Amino acid sequence: MTVESNTVPHSFVFERPPLADWANEFAALSAGERWPSIADLEALRRASECADGIARPHFVAQSRAVLADGLHYEQRILGGRIATRENNWHDLLNALVWLRYPRTKAALNAAQCADIEKVGPRQRTRAQCAMTHFDEAGAIVLCSDPELIALWDEHDWHGMFWRQREAWNTRIAVLVFGHAILELALQAERFLVAKCIALAATEEQLARLATNASAGHAWVDARIARAIAAGDQLRDPQELRPLPLSGIPGWNPGAANESFFAEAPCFRPLRPGRRYPQPERA
Numbered sequence: 001m002t003v004e005s006n007t008v009p010h011s012f013v014f015e016r017p018p019l020a021d022w023a024n025e026f027a028a029l030s031a032g033e034r035w036p037s038i039a040d041l042e043a044l045r046r047a048s049e050c051a052d053g054i055a056r057p058h059f060v061a062q063s064r065a066v067l068a069d070g071l072h073y074e075q076r077i078l079g080g081r082i083a084t085r086e087n088n089w090h091d092l093l094n095a096l097v098w099l100r101y102p103r104t105k106a107a108l109n110a111a112q113c114a115d116i117e118k119v120g121p122r123q124r125t126r127a128q129c130a131m132t133h134f135d136e137a138g139a140i141v142l143c144s145d146p147e148l149i150a151l152w153d154e155h156d157w158h159g160m161f162w163r164q165r166e167a168w169n170t171r172i173a174v175l176v177f178g179h180a181i182l183e184l185a186l187q188a189e190r191f192l193v194a195k196c197i198a199l200a201a202t203e204e205q206l207a208r209l210a211t212n213a214s215a216g217h218a219w220v221d222a223r224i225a226r227a228i229a230a231g232d233q234l235r236d237p238q239e240l241r242p243l244p245l246s247g248i249p250g251w252n253p254g255a256a257n258e259s260f261f262a263e264a265p266c267f268r269p270l271r272p273g274r275r276y277p278q279p280e281r282a
Contacts, residue, residue: 017251018176019185026096035087041095054102059084059095072121074112093179100217101177103225108135111228130234136180139194140220142201143279145171155270158261161247168249173206175220191266195240197224197233198279227280241276
């Protein structure tokens with residue numbers, strides 16, 4: 001698998017978060033010696049559909065002939081085809097998200113196309129901006145502890161990541177959804193900040209996610225997709241909660257030092273007047 005010169009070797013980055021979360025499920029792609037072909041992605045799509053019964057759009061190589069249909073990118077997906085650039089990290093990681101979270105990706109696509117029908121392909125609604133932010137840079141945060149949400153509400157990053165560091169993966173967990181965030185993670189030096197939907201969960205649900213990731217992903221996928229389809233989420237980009245992923249224990253070497261949370265530029269204070277919606281109820 002070819003890696004651009006400004007990234008670290010893929011065999012290393014797939015060993016650390018957030019890409020480590022994808023390594024086992026897609027080991028044939030992440031550890032292979034050659035770049036995955038469109039045929040490889042199609043084989044995975046068919047296998048995924050056989051496993052869960054959920055239809056996904058076909059991956060097709062992006063070409064002049066494909067783009068000649070004049071359709072908006074989202075409209076083409078609604079018609080069943082994802083134009084995918086070959087030898088391209090961004091599009092490869094987008095494909096992996098489609099494979100893991102098909103319901104949420106389909107709900108985003110349907111909502112995007114509905115707004116395109118309303119305002120045309122050259123304008124963007126506030127909802128479209130929110131959907132694009134989540135699609136590219138989104139994460140889903142499952143939390144069972146209201147105290148952690150209160151710290152997050154105030155951008156108390158020291159409290160959330162340092163004082164409560166034992167809570168991570170027991171009372172709070174993060175599932176990265178945005179393929180642009182995954183692409184940025186190829187660069188070891190980058191600070192990662194996601195735009196998040198918070199989902200209320202029980203400690204039992206968090207424990208099941210840790211022990212049966214596939215079932216946990218399917219449950220989260222269905223829940224977030226329903227919220228998007230119902231218009232309960234992604235109505236405005238200001239509703240998305242920023243979360244510096246680099247502060248999560250084990251995600252960045254700096255997070256092992258208390259001073260990191262005062263010095264790293266990704267830990268920004270709450271802007272005056274900024275308020276976030278409460279977590280989506282499970």
